[in-house]
Amino acid sequence: MENLLALVIGVLYAAGIYMMLRRSLVKLIIGLALLSNAANLLIFTSGGLVPARPPLVAPGRTLPSAPFADPLPQALILTAIVISFGVMAFALALFYRAAEEAGADDLDRLTGTDT
Amino acid sequence: MSALIFAPLLIPFGCAVASLLARRNVRLQRRLSVAGTGALLAASVGLMAAVLQRGVLCAQAGAWPAPYGITFVADILSAVMVLLTGLMGFATAVYSMASMDEARERFGYYPLLHMLLGGVNGAFLTGDLFNLYVWFEVMLIASFVLLALGGERAQMEGAIKYVTLNLTASALFLAGVGILYGIAGTLNMADLSLKLRDTGHSGLVTCVAMLFLTAFGVKAALFPVFSWLPASYHTPPVAVSAIFAGLLTKVGVYALIRVFTLIFTQDIPYTHTIILWAAGLTMVTGVLGAFAQSEFRRILSFHIISQIGYMVMGLGLYTPLALAGSLFYITHHIVVKTNLFLVSGVAHRLRGSYDLKKLGGLYASAPLVAGLFLVPAMSLAGMPPLSGFFAKLLLTKAGLEAGQWAIVGVALAVGMMTLMSMTKIWAEAFWKAAPGGAAGPPPGRRELFCLLAPVILLAAVTLAIGLGAGPVLEVASRSAQQLMDNSAYVSAVLGEAGR
Numbered sequence: 154m155e156n157l158l159a160l161v162i163g164v165l166y167a168a169g170i171y172m173m174l175r176r177s178l179v180k181l182i183i184g185l186a187l188l189s190n191a192a193n194l195l196i197f198t199s200g201g202l203v204p205a206r207p208p209l210v211a212p213g214r215t216l217p218s219a220p221f222a223d224p225l226p227q228a229l230i231l232t233a234i235v236i237s238f239g240v241m242a243f244a245l246a247l248f249y250r251a252a253e254e255a256g257a258d259d260l261d262r263l264t265g266t267d268t
Numbered sequence: 269m270s271a272l273i274f275a276p277l278l279i280p281f282g283c284a285v286a287s288l289l290a291r292r293n294v295r296l297q298r299r300l301s302v303a304g305t306g307a308l309l310a311a312s313v314g315l316m317a318a319v320l321q322r323g324v325l326c327a328q329a330g331a332w333p334a335p336y337g338i339t340f341v342a343d344i345l346s347a348v349m350v351l352l353t354g355l356m357g358f359a360t361a362v363y364s365m366a367s368m369d370e371a372r373e374r375f376g377y378y379p380l381l382h383m384l385l386g387g388v389n390g391a392f393l394t395g396d397l398f399n400l401y402v403w404f405e406v407m408l409i410a411s412f413v414l415l416a417l418g419g420e421r422a423q424m425e426g427a428i429k430y431v432t433l434n435l436t437a438s439a440l441f442l443a444g445v446g447i448l449y450g451i452a453g454t455l456n457m458a459d460l461s462l463k464l465r466d467t468g469h470s471g472l473v474t475c476v477a478m479l480f481l482t483a484f485g486v487k488a489a490l491f492p493v494f495s496w497l498p499a500s501y502h503t504p505p506v507a508v509s510a511i512f513a514g515l516l517t518k519v520g521v522y523a524l525i526r527v528f529t530l531i532f533t534q535d536i537p538y539t540h541t542i543i544l545w546a547a548g549l550t551m552v553t554g555v556l557g558a559f560a561q562s563e564f565r566r567i568l569s570f571h572i573i574s575q576i577g578y579m580v581m582g583l584g585l586y587t588p589l590a591l592a593g594s595l596f597y598i599t600h601h602i603v604v605k606t607n608l609f610l611v612s613g614v615a616h617r618l619r620g621s622y623d624l625k626k627l628g629g630l631y632a633s634a635p636l637v638a639g640l641f642l643v644p645a646m647s648l649a650g651m652p653p654l655s656g657f658f659a660k661l662l663l664t665k666a667g668l669e670a671g672q673w674a675i676v677g678v679a680l681a682v683g684m685m686t687l688m689s690m691t692k693i694w695a696e697a698f699w700k701a702a703p704g705g706a707a708g709p710p711p712g713r714r715e716l717f718c719l720l721a722p723v724i725l726l727a728a729v730t731l732a733i734g735l736g737a738g739p740v741l742e743v744a745s746r747s748a749q750q751l752m753d754n755s756a757y758v759s760a761v762l763g764e765a766g767r
Contacts, residue, residue, distance in 0.1 A: 192442040199450030236405045251424035263425045266499045
């Protein structure tokens with residue numbers, strides 16, 4: 154399972170970076186989304202995978218019986234997903250406005266502030 | 269005690285909510301922003317005094333004990349940064365009253381400004397790596413909107429580059445956090461410091477350290493990942509530029525200093541040598557970039573980059589004196605750089621342009637502004653007895669003691685080139701005769717007061733840091749000792765277990 158997830162993460166990073174290197178604004182934002190999802194999966198995997206052992210406390214006990222899945226990485230990912238959701242929404246609006254102003258979604262034509 | 273730590277977070281967020289509620293009443297929002305940032309400044313002075321008197325302070329959010337809950341910590345470094353945030357926020361709020369256009373004020377400029385200050389303070393005070401990520405995002409989102417607010421074409425173009433590079437850096441930061449959690453099973457910085465101390469030369473830890481260096485390097489505008497800064501900082505209104513220039517990159521520098529003194533100290537010869545190289549290259553590229561520019565704010569933007577090099581140089585040298593030099597430099601730089609941007613705004617108000625070719629004659633027509641420019645400009649270049657001289661002196665001395673001749677040579681040469689660059693602005697904007705062209709109507713008395721009062725305040729602070737260098741150095745040295753020997757930080761957070 155770890156190997157499969159590692160492969161998926163690698164592919165997501167590669168695809169995300171490839172998309173970000175294209176000239177189109179739309180592809181750039183898809184690349185950003187892929188990148189943040191790759192990071193979320195990375196947290197999930199490196200937190201340790203324990204299948205089918207939810208961290209539930211049985212009645213009459215104070216601790217879940219080991220081994221159990223660590224719930225913290227999932228809480229971290231949930232926070233990160235919410236944040237990246239908000240940021241993506243903003244970025245989409247911004248990129249749309251920029252494409253409208255420039256009349257194109259070509260990054261090479263948005264160089265007015267570079268030199 | 270915890271009220272002292274939480275006040276710098278609660279005041280800006282309270283003000284942001286209050287300004288949103290008063291969104292129809294711009295005058296009320298203005299008053300609220302000055303009162304709120306004033307209160308923030310007072311609260312941060314209180315925090316600073318308490319930290320100096322009682323050592324490292326610590327508060328647990330929701331009263332969950334240390335490695336499990338989210339910890340907020342104020343050591344001298346954090347307290348100084350919070351104090352500077354309060355001061356810059358106050359200066360910018362006063363300046364905004366005269367310089368911000370009403371359309372932007374109506375569309376939420378003041379709530380965003382408070383949100384930005386709250387995010388910055390959170391990043392300075394948190395003791396938890398994931399929480400640091402969250403504060404970074406709070407700060408970034410506020411800064412994204414501030415940068416794009418107004419919707420001019422240049423702003424859009426600058427914002428695209430700023431948003432893309434900062435989001436990429438955040439993704440790298442998040443990946444680093446994830447791997448670190450996998451290694452150590454904790455994200456509390458003090459706890460991480462303890463847990464990673466025993467791992468020795470672990471390749472994986474060094475690899476994560478490099479991820480963090482890249483992520484914070486983007487946010488601090490280190491070589492070679494600085495290009496978002498000069499592409500965006502000159503596009504928004506000058507008050508926004510000024511607060512960005514003063515605070516945002518310094519949050520990146522703060523995060524670098526924090527993690528590379530507290531957490532990643534396993535392989536210092538390797539990691540800190542890379543940091544030193546990055547510092548040297550940052551100084552040189554920044555100052556060379558500034559030579560090619562002839563726009564007031566773009567020159568200043570490139571100088572931010574070169575100055576970041578100095579701050580990181582102290583971290584790369586990693587001696588108590590060098591770190592003290594870094595802290596002195598950060599303190600001096602935040603005040604001076606914000607002030608230079610504010611002065612560029614005054615010049616723009618008087619002559620209607622940021623282009624050095626169209627500016628001119630300000631020494632004859634506004635000698636007070638010219639004098640107020642000279643104080644931060646000469647301080648930036650490192651002329652005695654201003655604050656920049658002592659900052660550079662400390663770093664030079666530390667570099668010589670560590671036997672790093674090359675970086676000292678680079679630092680001194682870049683200081684000289686900074687002086688040339690500042691003289692260029694002086695000659696072009698202030699000294700040469702005014703070229704023809706329409707200047708705006710002269711500002712009224714109230715407007716003039718709001719524009720000049722913050723500039724005078726910050727110039728006075730620059731002078732005070734320069735003339736009172738002794739006490740400032742003493743605080744910086746105490747802070748450097750806290751950073752080098754992080755046992756005080758760790759035991760303040762973890763109690764007896766952290767010894």
